Amino acid sequence: MALGHAVLAALLEGDASGYQLSKRFDVSVSNFWSATSQQLYRELDRLERHGLLHGRVVEQRGRPNKRVFTLTTAGRDHLHGFIEQPSRPTAIRDDLLVKVQAFDGTDRDAIRAAVVDRLDHARRKLALYEQLRDDLLDGRSEDTYLRDADRVGPYLTLMGGRMFEHQIIQWCTKVLDVLDQRLHRT
Amino acid sequence: MALGHAVLAALLEGDASGYQLSKRFDVSVSNFWSATSQQLYRELDRLERHGLLHGRVVEQRGRPNKRVFTLTTAGRDHLHGFIEQPSRPTAIRDDLLVKVQAFDGTDRDAIRAAVVDRLDHARRKLALYEQLRDDLLDGRSEDTYLRDADRVGPYLTLMGGRMFEHQIIQWCTKVLDVLDQRLHRT
DNA sequence: TCGTTATAGACAACAAGTTGAATAGGTGCC
DNA sequence: GGCACCTATTCAACTTGTTGTCTATAACGA
Numbered sequence A, B: 001m002a003l004g005h006a007v008l009a010a011l012l013e014g015d016a017s018g019y020q021l022s023k024r025f026d027v028s029v030s031n032f033w034s035a036t037s038q039q040l041y042r043e044l045d046r047l048e049r050h051g052l053l054h055g056r057v058v059e060q061r062g063r064p065n066k067r068v069f070t071l072t073t074a075g076r077d078h079l080h081g082f083i084e085q086p087s088r089p090t091a092i093r094d095d096l097l098v099k100v101q102a103f104d105g106t107d108r109d110a111i112r113a114a115v116v117d118r119l120d121h122a123r124r125k126l127a128l129y130e131q132l133r134d135d136l137l138d139g140r141s142e143d144t145y146l147r148d149a150d151r152v153g154p155y156l157t158l159m160g161g162r163m164f165e166h167q168i169i170q171w172c173t174k175v176l177d178v179l180d181q182r183l184h185r186t
Numbered sequence C: 001t002c003g004t005t006a007t008a009g010a011c012a013a014c015a016a017g018t019t020g021a022a023t024a025g026g027t028g029c030c
Numbered sequence D: 001g002g003c004a005c006c007t008a009t010t011c012a013a014c015t016t017g018t019t020g021t022c023t024a025t026a027a028c029g030a
Helices: A002-011 A018-026 A037-049 A073-084 A095-102 A108-137 A142-148 A153-185 B002-011 B018-026 B037-049 B073-084 B095-102 B108-137 B142-148 B153-183
Strands: A053-058 A066-071 B053-058 B066-071
Touching: A002 A018, A002 A037, A002 A053, A002 A066, A002 A073, A002 B095, A018 A037, A018 A066, A037 A053, A037 A066, A073 B095, A073 B108, A095 A108, A095 B002, A095 B073, A095 B153, A108 A142, A108 A153, A108 B073, A142 B153, A153 B095, A153 B142, A153 B153, B002 B018, B002 B037, B002 B053, B002 B066, B002 B073, B018 B037, B018 B066, B037 B053, B037 B066, B095 B108, B108 B142, B108 B153
Parallel strands: none
Antiparallel strands: A053 A066, B053 B066
């Protein structure tokens, strides 16, 4: 139940409906997990059946009713239990890397385009993370924030996402370098 | 068909049986994809049905026969086609990050242990990658290798894995720092 | 000789994730 | 006035990935 734990962790930041949760997963939660809205709804049902959270229907004018979910005590306990379990290191699985691996000299332009694309995406992500970071720090220094904040988890995972994208940028730059060097060879 | 492409790419390094392939996935291929042997056997059957590779049975003395798979021309073409398709950036999905996100002060020791564990694992992985790199370079400088080598893909993905683990190490170190700072607060 | 590790696979059940579509009112823009 | 996007959720079908069990043989060391 990997997604489930991510959902429970996300709800630590406050109650939310499925839709709100999917928005949360699009931005801040994307640092540590990703999921489509369909997955989320399915998982919310499942977690509710297991008593780890409970939803109440909120009626709305002019738009469909929504179900807002809250963590139960059992849900919090479950999260604590999860933290104690060993976690396997995540394996890398990346289309772009498969493409680079398969590079045999004939499809240089296509590979180059794919890498440039990813580089672009990573830069955008990084900018978003910097923004989120500024919002979170709200003028304070990192040290001050880390000392005083109630929950440091969200900041640390954000730093994780930031470093991740940074590394992608480095790698892409290197790959482009190599590809361009080889252009002059042939 | 994401796994399929990884298998095809792995076979670019030479023909292999299911078992050999699973070994390959454990070491060098793990830089860009991961899969269990069960997944591999299933995928090999599928790829053969689609004509992207073909297997021939090799009889062995004293042990079960093995099927050795070779890329077909259709398989190579398919790989080239794949390279031209846009690839979505991989989403992060990591148990450890979920745990850190969920950190609420009460389970400091468990989180710490999980991070130390991961740090350890990353260091080991990094050492392995350095070894693979040395083997690949075989005394040559990186520049020389990149200029002369037939296929630079494997080296570049290896560098990807290397940078990835390096970044993990940085992040883990930072998290431990923060956790230990907070110890002195409470 | 017994247990362990490595080789080489097959099969089944289940969990997780993706893709595509449907519903239905609301807001903003040209 | 129409079109596109936003809110909010659900359903169905499918592909991927995980976990566990099973059958064999061979080499190695205690």
